Amino acid sequence: MxxxxxxxxxxxxxxxxxxxxxxxxxxxxxxxxxxxxxxxxxxxxxxxxxxxxxxxxxxxxxxxxxxxxxxxxxxxxxxxxxxxxxxxxxxxxxxxxxxxxxxxxxxxxxxxxxxxxxxxxxxxxxxxxxxxxxxxxxxVLRDADTIDILHIVSNYYLNNKIGTNKRLEMELSDKPDVSKKVYQSIMDEKQVAFKNILTINDLKLYQMSLIYDLNFKISFKIISEKTYLKQIFETLPKKDLVIDMYRQMKIFLENQL
Ligand SMILES: [Fe+2]
Ligand SMILES: [Fe+2]
Structure with a gap:
């Protein structure tokens, strides 16, 4: 071209x-x-x-x-x-x-x-x-898309009250729950299926789980350097299950570098 x-x-x-x-x-x-x-x-x-x-x-x-x-x-x-x-x-x-x-x-x-x-x-x-x-x-497109999605949502969750942009929240409930299937996928190092997302917390975890499908080392490197996972984790409730999931994804990411 x-x-x-x-x-x-x-x-x-x-x-x-x-x-x-x-x-x-x-x-x-x-x-x-x-x-x-x-x-x-x-x-x-x-x-x-x-x-x-x-x-x-x-x-x-x-x-x-x-x-x-x-x-x-x-x-x-x-x-x-x-x-x-x-x-x-x-x-x-x-x-x-x-x-x-x-x-x-x-x-x-x-x-x-x-x-x-x-x-x-x-x-x-x-x-x-x-x-x-x-x-x-x-x-390349999918990795770039994931990197920028993480950029947008980490910035949104950190700097806005829930309910500010219902479109970005996919009109989901702000109940503090995390769905079981979301937990299972993440612990199995698999991207969360969109149909299993029931709450905003599920959505955040789904977005973090996009790292499981990255293709290139350089993409892991960018996400790690920008600390997107950590930023989203900061906005999640610190329940044991959530801490387990974050740890699983963090170690997975570090192992790709
Ligand atoms: Fe798209
Ligand atoms: Fe996109």
């Missing part, structure tokens, strides 16, 4: 996002726009560290920019960040790409890679038959 192609997609993206003038959701539109650009930056950093080609780095930046495109419509039309079968940010994003013919300047191979990476960026487990050209790029 060429720089000019990336630039013209970025210009389109900026004007698309500007079109979402919604007073109630303004902060969250900006939050998602800024997330997209930070993921662009992170994919570039990771891509360079991993010695991807310049062309692949531009392609992964383009994927990063567009990966959450569906979030804007999801937020403004449906008032949520919660994905369901009917309303999910992947399908909304893919439909928007087609509707606006955003990938017109890409060749067919690049277009397929972009679509495949966006389609599977949020799946708990990647399908085995994923296109071998898309695989390293989607791995």
């Amino acid at each position: 060429k720089q000019e192609v990336y630039n013209s997609i970025e210009t389109w993206f900026n004007s698309y996002v500007e079109g979402f003038e919604n007073e109630n959701e303004k902060d969250n539109i900006i939050l998602k726009r800024d997330h997209s650009f930070r993921v662009v930056k992170l994919t570039k950093e990771l891509g360079e560290k991993l010695d991807l080609s310049d062309s692949d780095i531009l392609l992964i930046q383009c994927i990063a920019l567009l990966h959450d495109l569906g979030r804007f419509k999801q937020l403004v039309n449906y008032g949520t960040f919660s994905d369901t079968d009917e309303i999910n940010h992947i399908q909304l994003g893919l439909a928007t790409l087609t509707e606006h013919d955003v990938l017109a300047e890409l060749n067919e191979e690049e277009r397929n890679i972009v679509l495949e990476c966006i389609t599977y960026h949020h799946e708990p487990v990647l399908p085995k038959n994923i296109n071998s050209l898309a695989l390293p790029l989607i791995q």
Whole structure:
């Protein structure tokens, strides 16, 4: 992919996002726009560290920019960040790409890679038959996405009262409970399944458990240096079970460095 192609997609993206003038959701539109650009930056950093080609780095930046495109419509039309079968940010994003013919300047191979990476960026487990050209790029995208999600939520939980941003809290209950299944997954060093999240505490632990699916040493290093797990842990109730889970994830993270 060429720089000019990336630039013209970025210009389109900026004007698309500007079109979402919604007073109630303004902060969250900006939050998602800024997330997209930070993921662009992170994919570039990771891509360079991993010695991807310049062309692949531009392609992964383009994927990063567009990966959450569906979030804007999801937020403004449906008032949520919660994905369901009917309303999910992947399908909304893919439909928007087609509707606006955003990938017109890409060749067919690049277009397929972009679509495949966006389609599977949020799946708990990647399908085995994923296109071998898309695989390293989607791995970079998923790591960059996780790093920035941890950045956003650790900052949010530390600096805001519960209830400040119901969208970010996925409209979940602030009961102090932690679900058993969340505990089991984390102690088994497995990412928590989204369907098992019942409370905001579960959500925090799910977000921490994303570390179990990171692909690259450099990603563990960034998360460790930024102390995201510790910051989220500070905002959780200090029950024995929670301390066990934190310790399990902390040791797992340290072992990857
Ligand atoms: Fe996403
Ligand atoms: Fe994302």
